[in-house]
Amino acid sequence: MSSVSSQSPDSKFRLPTNVRPQHYDLVVRTKLEEPTTFDGAVTVSLDVKEETKTIVLNSSKLKLGQATAWSSALNVEQLSSDTSFDEKEKRVTFSFPNAFPAGSQAKITIGFAGELTGSMTGYYRSSFVEEDKTKYYSLTQFEATDARSAFPCFDEPGLKSTFSITMVSKKDTVNLSNMPVTSEGVFSPNDHSDLKSIFSDLNEEWKVTKFDTTPVMSTYLVAYANGPFEYLESSAKMPLSGKTIPLRIYTTKDLIHQAQFALDVKAKVLPMYEQVFEVEYPLPKLDTLVANDFDAGAMENWGLITGRTSAFLLDPKKADIAAKKRVVVVQSHEVAHMWFGNVVTMAWWDYLYLNEGFATLMGEVIIEGTAFPEFKPNSEFISEHLNRALSLDAKLSSHPIEVPCPNAESIGQIFDGLSYSKAASVLRMLSHFVGEDKFLHGVSLYLKAHLYANSVTNDLWAGISQATGIDIIKFMDNWVKKIGFPVVTVTETTNGIKVRQDRFLETGLAEGKDNETIWSIPLAILTVDANGKPVIDRTAVLDTREKTFELDTTKPYKLNAGTNGVYRVLYEDSRLSKIAAEVAKPSSVFAVEDRMGLTFDALALSKAALMKLSSALNLIDALRNEQEYLVWDGISTNLSSLAAIWWEDGRILDLLNAFRISLFSPFVKKLGYEYSESDTPDISQLRTCAIEQCLSAKDQSVIDELRGRFAQYMKTGDDSVIPADLTRAIYRAAVAYGGRDEYNAVKAIFDKAPTPTARIAAMLAMCQSKDQKLIDETFNLILTGSRDQDIMYFFRGMSVNDVTKRQITKFFEKHYDELCRRFESTFMMRYLVEGTYGGLSTQKDLDETNAFFKDKDTSRYHMGLAQSLDSIRAKIAYIEHSSSDLRQYLQVWKQGN
Structure with a gap:
């Protein structure tokens, strides 16, 4: 098992630890006619860790019935004697007459009902127009803390459980969830007698769909949907298990013809992840549901990816390159989560970047680079993610990648460029520093060590340390736990260069307490050999305030070769002029990634008044003969x-x-x-x-x-x-x-x-x-x-x-x-x-x-x-x-x- 979260278990923002969920039996009925509503019941099997008369769950915006509880020690059902709600923290407390003894097993059953609104959170409705009539379907979006608005639950990522889901819906609709269907049929009082106690008004207009039980998973990854969906299907042969995984993409009839490309991308990348991670894809299917109304871009629900139309749909006859790249990026990113986030899940939201930064690197660089090399994703990463991250992180109001998230408001705010782009950038930097093969081997070791469990930052570093023999915690700690990033100032000396690091701000160099961090910076110094060919020293690391390095400054050189490092580089004016002359050459020793990095650095440094804007424009002017998009x-x-x-x-x-x-x-x-x-x-x-x-x-x-x-x-x-x-x-x-x-x-x-x-x-x-x-x-x-x-x-x-x-x-x-x-x-x-x-x-x-x-x-x-x-x-x-x-x-x- 992994380390525990840095957030103390008794925090006022966290659920008590007296019971722990093991399994949910969830029944949900969906009514898509206006007024659109849902109702149902959930039974949660619990391990009782400490003797208690109260059970506290998360709940929000739901009408709850009286709770019924059973205890293995008492072997009797009892009704809740009192129910209290904490609206601010979105919790409900059920009190019972008799205590549940420590070490016993218990079950709590709660009926619930709610409205299907267009909120795009929890269990909500989306609309589409068919024959000039507005129609509805329903789907879930639970990340980060909205499972609680669909059913009462222990809505924390560390409280993993298995889920058995049953959906009740009108018989002319389609039901979807994380797992495959095990049985489906029109409601029958004889076959579904257990449902009559939950829904007294069921008749032959309704059908009942039962899904297979999930692996242990966090509540935010639970997913289900109901509506008039159509689908395209394919499959993927998996390299480790040898299994053929069925793949489908669902949406409404009017849009399904635009879904083939996303399905093809999924079929292409899924086996690649199994190969790279050396961990079998654990579910028997992988669906995608495309929604007309969706708050985020897409969501990695295990076995049922969801997302907005612009993330998954395109007309192959009229698709521009940008649309194709977006579908590739989003589909690949979400598939990466099937392992990184879903098999192994962060212990608490402080570690969101472990999910999102890694899915960004894997989905949008490493796997995409193999599956779709024509899009040059490693190079494009510099503009799409690295520069975005540095622009945001150059502000005094930035935050560390790993940031405390005590409550729901703080959790919602960290789904930003730092958790995604900066996290991916520091991971990409680490991958290039230690070598991609060793990096990925370390990731595989990390996944295998924490299968179906929760993890924190140092668990990942431990896996990569084991694969590389390098103290990764020491190397990476300040990159994820400290705010900001450095600018490396280069001063030429008689025998080489002196380099110095300071925290970079968009308004200049940080001072005083804002400039205390010392990062371990892989300098990746590019020089040229006797034949004029580029040579890169990947061993050079600046882990003190200043260092000197010997090199021949009469020849071209550059720091941060390949622009893999998460920092800016400031050269003297005379060196920048020589760099401008070098980039202007058709046979420049500076690669595409170097020329991109030089441009972004120059403009950012000029904004911070560390370089004249005219010098940055001179560099751009020197690139007039550039041919790379x-x-x-x-x-x-x-x-x-x-x-x-x-x-x-x-x-x-x-x-x-x-x-x-x-x-x-x-x-x-x-x-x-x-x-x-x-x-x-x-x-x-x-x-x-x-x-x-x-x-x-x-x-x-x-x-x-x-x-x-x-x-x-x-x-x-x-x-x-x-x-x-x-x-x-x-x-x-x-x-x-x-x-x-x-x-x-x-x-x-x-x-x-x-x-x-x-x-x-x-x-x-x-x-x-x-x-x-x-x-x-x-x-x-x-x-x-x-x-x-x-x-x-x-x-x-x-x-x-x-x-x-x-x-x-x-x-x-x-x-x-x-x-x-x-x-x-x-x-x-x-x-x-x-x-x-x-x-x-x-x-x-x-x-x-x-x-x-x-x-x-x-x-x-x-x-x-x-x-x-x-x-x-x-x-x-x-x-x-x-x-x-x-x-x-x-x-x-x-x-x-």
Whole structure:
């Protein structure tokens, strides 16, 4: 068994330890006709650890009946004598007349009933339209603490149990759960006499579906669903067990034709995980259910993955590269959890990153790199995850990867870029440092040592230490337990380099108590040999404040080769100039990942006033002959960020846009607007990147081309003039530079989108209008016509339109109470706060934001708010210290062109 959680068992936020659940018999009946409801009963088998007259479970938003309990010691049933609820901590306490002796077995049975709402948490309903009629189906979303709102339970990840689930539903619907069906049939009083005591009104309109018993698992992984689902099926032959695992993907009839690609991805990656982990996939099937309404992206319920349409559906004839990559990433990520999280589960939510960071690394880099190498996932990780992590972690308001989570509010806030992207980044760094084979062997040892149990951080480090012979705890402890990350400053000496580490902040170097951490930093120093070939020293580690290393500084060199380390590198100006000259060479010794890392580092260092912004732009200018899409994607991201910061300085913005156009328009001219099946993913994505960047920079020729294509679509209804990869750009150009007709046409696509990609593109585009009447219509749509899961797209779109950037803050503040009620049980408020305020950039913005939240209860999103306030402060400082340098650089550049 694993170590215990750092959270003490008697914490006021945790359940008592006097009893421990062993098995649940759960019966749930679903009524999908309005008003949609569910009811049922649960019997929990318990080990009594200490003598007690009370049993405390988690429960929320449920109507509970009187509890009945049986004890092996007393061999008699007794009714609860008292029931008390703790609404804040979502607990119910049942008291009984006679005590349950320590060491005995007990069972408690509780009837329950609840509403099926559109909350996207607990057991909830999702809607779809068939023949102009709204219909419903139901599904669960229990992570992190919402199983308790579907049935009374011991809703903590460490309290693993087995589950036997029975579903009662109308006979023309389909029931799904974690395990396969063992029996199913129309209700019969003779065959189902046990159900009559739970549901007195059952008749032949109902059917009863019984599922096989699960392995021991945590409550947050329990899943079930009911509705008019259809499915596609496949199978996977497993390399260790030799078993053939049936695979299905379910959704409604109108969407099932878009599900084949996700099913194919699952069939491809599932056997790979069994091979890599050297642990057999433990369940007899693996389904996926695609939902119209879903709060997160997807969820790794054991044996029944669930997720939103944009995560799993695409039209193979009209799918852009981004949509395909998203399906690959999400499906692979969730399959990784079948082992990492589901077989071995974190002991408490402090260790969420053990689940999410590892699934991100495995699903989105290691396995994807084998299954879909054409997407270059290890390289893309730098922009998709590493830079995201470093941007968030460069704030004073950041938090460690491993962070105490005493209550539900704190748990909900750590599903963020640190638990996912930074955790994956430090694991990727460790993998490269020790070698991927040894790393994965260590992971396998860890899984085998804790099968079906719970674990903490040091359990994983112990497995990798055993595989590598390295003290991984010493090496990794500060990376997961301390806030922030370092910048390594390089100073050239007579014989080599001196390197120093300090905590990096987006506003500069940390000082005092904020700069006490010393990390073990794998420097991965790249140099060149006598033949000019790159050589990497992977043994060099900076584990003190400063160190010196001998090397020949007359030749090219670079730290953090491959950009696998979770840190920035600051060079002297003279060395940066030499690096810029080296990256400009067609035969540069710096690989794609190095060129990406150099670009992201340079812009981040300039924001922190550790490097001139003009020096960072010089580096970008030196990359004009670059041909790799991922390098240009990083450049595009950084230049868009600059434009978003200086959005109110017209002189600088005009110059910056001209600079952007000069970089990207040659690719538009070279690659054109037509996509071919013979194009590599790199070529397709580079074309899209260049066109989108020129559109953002107001390149008139690109605007005219994109508007012309949409005009042709409006005239003929033929969408073949809108390539899938340019859907977002064309819709955006049409609305931003068009009027009522274009807006209405995009609104019509939003109403009846052929694919999730088109729907998201339409939502983002509708936010780009400059016409106040149309803007007001879009704001109204947020309140009355947007699915809850989609509201973040509207906020995101409004926050990048210069006309609405501050209007969205006023809208949020005006409707704050309504939004709080609407999203009281989801992650959405944090996303809305970050999306609304993170892009603001003046002292007035900062003061007004602080004033608005001064009297608000921010407990559910205080981390996101603090990070947004830090973002505003950093932008204010950036504008102050770099405007003059930026303006001068761009003016000189323009005169030279």
